Structures are given as C-alpha cells and as structure tokens.
Amino acid sequence: MxxxxxxxxxxxxxxxxxxxxxxxxxxxxxxxxxxxxxxxxxxxxxxxxxxxxxxSLGWFDSSVSFGEPGFEERETITNGLFTAGKSGFTDIVLNPSTYPVPDTSSDIVFLKERGQGKATNIYPLGTLTKNAEGIDLAELFDMKNAGAVAYYDFKKQISNPNLLKIALLYAQNFEGLVYSFPQDGDIKGKGVVHEGEVSTKLGLKGIPAMAEELQIARDLFVLEYTGGKLHIPTISTSGSVKLIAEAKKKGLDVTCSVAVHNLFFSDETLEGFDTHYKVSPPLRTKSDSKALIKGVKNGTIDFVTSDHIPMDIEHKRVEFDNAKSGSLGLETAFGGLNTIFELDETIGLLTKGRERYQITSPKLExxxxxxxxxxxxxxEYTFKVEDILSTSKNSMFVGAxxxxxxxxxxxxxxxxx
Missing domain, CATH: 2.30.40.10 (Urease, subunit C, domain 1)
Structure with missing residues (x-):
C-alpha cells in the first residue's frame, strides 16, 4: 500500500x-x-x-473490552478492532472480560490469532487467578510466553492480600506486570454510585471514596514489602492520587490510569437516572475530577484510557440498581481529552504507555x-448515536x-x- x-x-x-x-x-x-x-x-x-x-504517532489504549468469546452480541474482536482503528488507536490492551476468561496460554493464543491481519494491534491481558475467582494464580508465565502483557481479574478486587504478595513476588521472575483493581468490595457493598450529596438526593446506595483508597493503601503497602511491578487501573478519587504520588516518591514501581469519563463527567450527571452513566469505579465529584486532571498533568497518573466497555441493551435498559456497569469510550476518547487538555498534552497522553507493557514504541521518521x-x-460537534461504530450503543457521551x-x-x- x-x-x-x-x-x-x-x-x-x-x-x-x-x-x-x-x-x-x-x-x-x-x-x-x-x-x-x-x-x-x-x-x-x-x-x-x-x-x-x-x-501523530499511533495512539495506545491500556483498557479496552470487547465481548468475544462469550459475549459476541456486545462486540466482536473484528468490529472492535475496526472501531479502535477508526477512533485513532493503533494498539490496544484487551481486558480479560470474556466468557470463558483467558487464564491459560491457549486462550491468549486464540485472542492473538483473532486479532491478526488488522490495522490495530491487540495485546491481551490474562487473568491473575484461575477463572478470575481470586483463589489460585493462573498460568502467568505460560501466558506471558504466549503474548499476555499483564495480569488482571477484570474489575474484581484481590480480596486476599497474601495472594497479591505471592503474585508480585512470583511475577518478578519474568518482569510480569500485576494489576489490582482499586475497590474494596466489602466497603462498596451494594453501592452503585459515588457516596455523597447526589446519591443521598437520588436515594441510591453509595460507594464511598474510602472503598477505593483503602484498597490502594493496602496494595501499596504490600508492594513496598515485595517489590515487583504493580498497575492500579482506573482510579477515581483525589485521595487515590495522593496515595500514589506518595508511593512514587518512595520509589515504588507503581503506575495507574484514569478513564476519560472520570475526567469529563461528575456524579451530577446521574440526576436523570440514566444507566449509561453507571460505571465502575463510579463517577465522583467535580473536585475529584479536578484532582484527577491535576494528577494527569503532573505525571502522578501515568495513562488516560477510554475504559471502553460495550454492553448490550438488555443490561442497560433496566433499573439503575440492576444495570451493568460500563460505557463505550473509544469513539470519544480523543474528543473528550482534546476538550479538556491542550493538543500537545492530548497527543502525549494518547501516545504514551507502551513501555509499561514491553511494547515497542513507534517512531515518526x-x-x-x-x-x-x-x-x-x-x-467542534455534539456526539450522537449515529457516531457510534461499536455493536453496542451504551455511550455516556451521547449529547456531549x-x-x-x-x-x-x-x-x-x-x-x-
């Protein structure tokens, strides 16, 4: 060509x-x-x-979900990669959000093969534990050899701190990157939105900022003991930014990301009970968003991600408490970031991050x-349903x-x- x-x-x-x-x-x-x-x-x-x-150099996204295998009605790998390419992304890290989850080397090989011959490259995550059940470690080394770039029980906390300790120690043998989702499930309980004035006004059960910050504090304490490489995906509170900044000052090998929607929206958008705004972690306050943007600017937050999660209409057009979490993000990642940041900053955010996953960065020469x-x-434009390329249509950016x-x-x- x-x-x-x-x-x-x-x-x-x-x-x-x-x-x-x-x-x-x-x-x-x-x-x-x-x-x-x-x-x-x-x-x-x-x-x-x-x-x-x-x-610019091709863009990179560290948190993308499709549906195949198991949830092809939400998104296939082929159409998902087409959507990623049309949205500007040449490289994506694929979340282990399928059924069955990718917890063996053969699962990783399947995902890699399904992504061959496309303009956008796919880099799969394997689960950290077997069946993502949080009990026994999965085949981490074998999955690494098959092409897995890190390990993540998608949107699930690591309840057992000893499991995290063992994972961090073991993964050091092959420079493996361990994820830990920042949310304590016991404190979250049945919460569905940020705990605060808006949740009280709407009568929805809240998720306190402490649910995230306590988990992060514990994980950083374990990391300081073990060493190793830890990634904390999609943080959402000002307290989390402070905790991670302190850990980096200590020299801990920790990175974190934030979703574009947690920079762009606050929990005030929930007043219409629109389930498209139900995400995990939840939309927080405007002051949290400001702290996150500041964290991005000063480098405390390493990556900004679309956190793209297609979800079929059957799981969104229900009561707010029963709806699944997740929003599309690929199609709006650039437009959202470019609305918040200067162009140089936006492109810098969209092109950084590959090194953390041992992916070679391209050059423009x-x-x-x-x-x-x-x-x-x-x-400048208003995003519409017609602009969505994904199979699912669950974008909170419609009308933005x-x-x-x-x-x-x-x-x-x-x-x-």
Missing amino acids: NILLKSAKIVCPENKELHLKKRDILIKKGIIETIGASLEASSNTKILEKENLHV VGSKACLTLFNPDI NLKGKVYGIINNDLSTL
Whole structure:
C-alpha cells in the first residue's frame, strides 16, 4: 500500500525538527519513505488530502473490552478492532472480560490469532487467578510466553492480600506486570454510585471514596514489602492520587490510569437516572475530577484510557440498581481529552504507555514503520448515536460537546481511512 499524505501538520513533540511543521509524508509498503515540503506521487500511489489534516504517532489504549468469546452480541474482536482503528488507536490492551476468561496460554493464543491481519494491534491481558475467582494464580508465565502483557481479574478486587504478595513476588521472575483493581468490595457493598450529596438526593446506595483508597493503601503497602511491578487501573478519587504520588516518591514501581469519563463527567450527571452513566469505579465529584486532571498533568497518573466497555441493551435498559456497569469510550476518547487538555498534552497522553507493557514504541521518521493516526483537532460537534461504530450503543457521551475528530489510522501496511 502506497500513500502520500499531503500538507499534514505533524504533532510529535519527540521529534523537534518536525513538530508542528506541515509536511508531505510518502508511505511505501508500510514504511515512511520520505518526509518533505512538497512531494510528488507516482502512478500507483494514493494521494490523501483532508481538511486541517494533522498526524501523530499511533495512539495506545491500556483498557479496552470487547465481548468475544462469550459475549459476541456486545462486540466482536473484528468490529472492535475496526472501531479502535477508526477512533485513532493503533494498539490496544484487551481486558480479560470474556466468557470463558483467558487464564491459560491457549486462550491468549486464540485472542492473538483473532486479532491478526488488522490495522490495530491487540495485546491481551490474562487473568491473575484461575477463572478470575481470586483463589489460585493462573498460568502467568505460560501466558506471558504466549503474548499476555499483564495480569488482571477484570474489575474484581484481590480480596486476599497474601495472594497479591505471592503474585508480585512470583511475577518478578519474568518482569510480569500485576494489576489490582482499586475497590474494596466489602466497603462498596451494594453501592452503585459515588457516596455523597447526589446519591443521598437520588436515594441510591453509595460507594464511598474510602472503598477505593483503602484498597490502594493496602496494595501499596504490600508492594513496598515485595517489590515487583504493580498497575492500579482506573482510579477515581483525589485521595487515590495522593496515595500514589506518595508511593512514587518512595520509589515504588507503581503506575495507574484514569478513564476519560472520570475526567469529563461528575456524579451530577446521574440526576436523570440514566444507566449509561453507571460505571465502575463510579463517577465522583467535580473536585475529584479536578484532582484527577491535576494528577494527569503532573505525571502522578501515568495513562488516560477510554475504559471502553460495550454492553448490550438488555443490561442497560433496566433499573439503575440492576444495570451493568460500563460505557463505550473509544469513539470519544480523543474528543473528550482534546476538550479538556491542550493538543500537545492530548497527543502525549494518547501516545504514551507502551513501555509499561514491553511494547515497542513507534517512531515518526524516515525508514520507520508507518504507525500513524490522522485527525482534525479543531472540529467542534455534539456526539450522537449515529457516531457510534461499536455493536453496542451504551455511550455516556451521547449529547456531549466534543472537540476533535479522527480520520483513521495507517498501521501494519493497512488503513482505516
């Protein structure tokens, strides 16, 4: 595939010579052959011109769920990867949210094979424990050899601190990354939203910030004892930011992420009892959102993720207490972040994180593999159901005003443009 990108504004802070410069980019057979002010195309080259075309390194998302195997009605791997590509992501980490869960090397091989031949690369997570039941460790080393990039019992707490201790100790033998979901289930109880003024007004059972912060404090204490590599996905409170900042000052090898929706929305949006806003962890207060944004800016929070979770209508169009948690996020990740942050910050957030998973970062230079995202950062629009590419339609961003649209990606000598 030969493509000539015309008059593309390059957003790549790592490459000071090209950053914010308008250039033509010639790609031949998946490799960046030439970058110049005015390039000519041969007869077998497709010329690509787009309004206000911007280009950056391909984007990375550390928390994406599909449905296959087991929940194909929510999302298949094929359509999920297409959606990811159209949303600007060249690489995604796939959550172990399927049935059965991927807890063996053969499960990881299946997921990798299903993702082959696509523009977006798939990097599966294996579960930390067998059947994600939190009792016995799964085949961590075998899954690592099969392609698993980390271990996570998806959205489930590790109740037994000794299990976390053993996992962190064992995984050090092969530089394995252990996840721990930040929520104490006993304190959460039957809570469905953030515990505060809004939950009291609505009469919904609350999840106190302490449910998250107590779990994080315990996990960090264990990490300080064992060493190893710990990732805390999708934090949501100001107290969590403080705990992780203190741990990093101690030199602990801990990273964390936050979902775009926890930066963009607060629990005040729940007043319509719309189950699309039911997520785990829950939407918190505006002051929590401000603290999270500050944590992103100062580097305490390492990654921002879409936390993309397709959910079929049968599990959303029910009473709030009975609805499943989760919202789509891939299609709105860029528009949401670009509404909150400056463009350079947004692109920096969307391109960082691969190293934590031992994934090689791409480069935007002549001779490198073309791993690019193409977008227009200045379009302002209201997100609609018609903009959703996922099989499920459970997006809390429907009706939200966003800034920036994605044209697609070029990766693996393929394109979603």
